[in-house]
Amino acid sequence: MNTPGTPPDRTEAWDAGAGGTGTGARRDRVRGGGAGWGTAAPGDGSAPVVAGAGPVRSSGDRDAVRLPGADGEEPPRYAPEWLRLREGADAAARAQELLGPLRVRPAGRTGGPLVVHDLGCGTGSMGRWLAPRLPGAQHWILHDRDPGLLRFAAMAAPRAAADGSPVTVETRRGDIARLTPEALAGASLVTASALLDVLTRAEVETLADACAGAGCPALLTLSVAGRVALAPADPLDTAVTEAFNAHQRRAGLLGPDAVAVAREAFAGRGATVRAHPSPWRLGPEEAALTEQWLRGWVGAAVEQRPELRGPAERYLTARLAACAAGTLRVTVHHTDLLALPRPTGGPA
Numbered sequence: 001m002n003t004p005g006t007p008p009d010r011t012e013a014w015d016a017g018a019g020g021t022g023t024g025a026r027r028d029r030v031r032g033g034g035a036g037w038g039t040a041a042p043g044d045g046s047a048p049v050v051a052g053a054g055p056v057r058s059s060g061d062r063d064a065v066r067l068p069g070a071d072g073e074e075p076p077r078y079a080p081e082w083l084r085l086r087e088g089a090d091a092a093a094r095a096q097e098l099l100g101p102l103r104v105r106p107a108g109r110t111g112g113p114l115v116v117h118d119l120g121c122g123t124g125s126m127g128r129w130l131a132p133r134l135p136g137a138q139h140w141i142l143h144d145r146d147p148g149l150l151r152f153a154a155m156a157a158p159r160a161a162a163d164g165s166p167v168t169v170e171t172r173r174g175d176i177a178r179l180t181p182e183a184l185a186g187a188s189l190v191t192a193s194a195l196l197d198v199l200t201r202a203e204v205e206t207l208a209d210a211c212a213g214a215g216c217p218a219l220l221t222l223s224v225a226g227r228v229a230l231a232p233a234d235p236l237d238t239a240v241t242e243a244f245n246a247h248q249r250r251a252g253l254l255g256p257d258a259v260a261v262a263r264e265a266f267a268g269r270g271a272t273v274r275a276h277p278s279p280w281r282l283g284p285e286e287a288a289l290t291e292q293w294l295r296g297w298v299g300a301a302v303e304q305r306p307e308l309r310g311p312a313e314r315y316l317t318a319r320l321a322a323c324a325a326g327t328l329r330v331t332v333h334h335t336d337l338l339a340l341p342r343p344t345g346g347p348a
Contacts (some may be wrong), residue, residue, distance in 0.1 A: 080123045085289050087125045094221050095276035095336040113137035119192040124153030126193045131158045137165040143172050181213025196223040196258035204265050212269035218339045225333040226256025236315045243301035259335045270342035278336040284326035
């Protein structure tokens with residue numbers, strides 16, 4: 001346990017010495033603070049921001065990520081600007097309707113605090129949103145592969161629950177692809193934000209197995225739903241949306257199929273699964289976020305369908321102008337999912 005004001009700096013891999021693929025880092029970060037397509041040439045190492053899930057990964061990026069010690073190489077560092085930029089929209093979008101069962105469930109199984117594992121915590125926005133909404137003492141275990149983000153998340157973590165009870169934190173580094181029930185031993189809740197859509201089916205199955213084995217619920221928020229609405233509408237909206245969705249599914253990632261796969265995986269292990277919409281609703285007050293989202297959304301579509309480049313350049317220019325003028329409205333649809341395990345000793 002850590003006393004308030006003293007952030008932890010302990011690291012712990014879920015599979016010691018295995019290196020890891022970096023899935024626990026969540027791919028919703030802007031490398032080096034890059035603004036995305038339209039501001040950087042392809043192949044320059046920058047990564048455009050994409051809807052709900054962050055920057056587009058370069059081909060082969062996943063296999064290149066290693067924890068320190070695997071070959072002496074430091075892992076890539078991810079700037080937190082994108083995470084901070086989207087935090088307000090995330091907080092407004094998350095489905096508070098799913099929190100009811102979590103407020104009435106018992107806390108720690110041994111009478112201690114509620115133990116929450118936050119997977120791919122990034123800058124810790126999920127904890128800042130959820131901890132003050134749950135009563136009782138809480139201990140958050142923040143998982144990510146980026147040590148800088150872990151330190152930031154620990155320092156910025158809330159210190160009080162909804163009823164004023166203390167909130168403490170610790171940090172762990174590791175790979176969600178190797179998550180086990182043992183890693184979640186004693187967990188009261190598993191959370192993640194904008195994570196499911198950048199996982200493969202096998203990784204979602206691993207996550208569901210770990211939660212079922214540990215007997216803990218999972219609150220998995222802000223998974224992209226594959227639907228975007230822009231006002232005023234444009235004839236190219238549909239083509240860009242379809243190309244972006246195809247890009248999200250590359251390399252075996254689930255993209256817009258993530259919620260359906262997760263529902264099936266958790267339900268197949270006896271959990272009761274609830275889903276609720278959690279859309280971003282972006283207007284003039286969110287112009288900075290909308291601009292970055294647009295650049296990445298269109299950029300991913302062009303990467304998937306290069307023949308769109310000419311029309312897409314004109315489309316992006318017009319959309320950015322409308323954003324700057326305050327006349328553009330965007331709804332990016334997401335879905336939140338709550339999986340409640342089968343009660344011990346009885347039917348679901």
